[in-house]
Amino acid sequence: MEASQEKSLNLKLPVVLLLIISILFLGGCGGKREADELAYVLGIGIDKGKEEGTYLVTMQTAQPKSSGGGAAELDNWTISVETPSLATTTERVAEAFDKQPFAGTVRVVVIGEELAKSGINEALDYFQRFYEFRRTVYLVVAKGKAKETLETELRTRQIPSLSLFNTIEGQKRQSVFPITRLGHYLTVLGRESQNPLIPLVESIKSGEHGLFFLDEEAQEILIHESAVFEDGKLMATLNDQETKGYLWLDDEIQSRILEKGDGNGLKVTAWVLSSKTKYKVENIEGKMGIRFIIKADVAINEIMGTHEQMDTKRWQQFAEELKPLLVQAIQEECEAAVAKSEKLELDFIGIGRKIEIKKPKYWKEIKGSWPQGVADIPVAYDIEVSIKHAGLARNSPVSPQENGANGGSHTLQ
Structure with a gap:
């Protein structure tokens, strides 16, 4: 037993000495600055x-x-x-x-x-x-x-x-x-x-x-x-409009201002609270295309061009009338980006990438013509805007004041 332990110790000793020597030759931190x-x-x-x-x-x-200041x-x-x-x-x-x-x-x-x-x-x-x-x-x-x-x-x-x-x-x-x-x-x-x-x-x-x-x-x-x-x-x-259209289509809008007028003096601005863009690659008018589905929650920031005094019921109706304007504002930006992509025959929107993900077999058929082929892909939009609130007021300061039970409030109660 003792002979076996002595033999084991003799075998380990050179290894220990080798480790000690290696440590002595190691640098502190090579390349340290x-x-x-x-x-x-x-x-x-x-x-x-x-x-x-x-x-x-x-x-x-x-x-x-080198200064004694705190900042x-x-x-x-x-x-x-x-x-x-x-x-x-x-x-x-x-x-x-x-x-x-x-x-x-x-x-x-x-x-x-x-x-x-x-x-x-x-x-x-x-x-x-x-x-x-x-x-x-x-x-x-x-x-x-x-x-x-x-x-x-x-x-x-x-x-x-x-x-x-x-x-x-x-x-x-x-x-x-x-x-x-x-x-x-x-x-x-x-x-x-x-x-x-x-x-x-x-x-x-x-x-x-x-x-x-x-x-x-x-x-x-x-x-x-x-x-x-x-x-x-x-x-x-x-340009800025085309860039913002790209951001909508690529699902990169987190928050921003939307602005749109109806052509008759009414103008509304809204703050985008949140948005989500999805897409489908599907048959559009007999041809494989892409449909963008955009949902945005907004808050009304500003209304100009109307002096109407609104009660709660009228405001709800008016908010529904504003939604198509805001939908149009989003769609115009998206259409500007798509039109620029088709004109340039360059796919910065990533339509080809989206087709590649959803329809890989179809992508293999058309990738030889890409990015020029982006101009041949039909694009459709489903845009939904939800107005969450009107800020802290329902009526404009220029709206006429009314007294009585039927009068609307300038501030939300």
């Missing part, structure tokens, strides 16, 4: 360089200011370099900065318009390969140069890339432009049945696009409209 050695990159802009085959890359970093403040460090590849950008920036750029904090990538038209897929190759970049990074296309967008002197003095990020995050509460993340773009890019869509961004001054602010010399960054891509190239842009 201290926090104060890093430059935290918030945004990256990519433009075509002056020289053929080069990129002009703008890197926007933020560093905490955290950030210094905006922005630098642009011309480089033959995006991977060498960090090396070039290191020549000018005393800190190492860290891409794990990138929130938004701005693509210049000229580069977008010539093709962005090669430029994005680096972003999908380098481990520091997250696939949740937002993509936007600049009207003009990405460099100029990231160098915008905002009236709020906020760092432009941080302002872009906050605006996109806020879009989740106000659905007016599409949200495109790097991962989503790459996913759609791999489909034969859909064209990617990326929102457009531009720097504006006071008075442009109907927006005014106190400092007339300062600028704001506006995200509106969207860009349609085919094989990585910007092929066309959608």
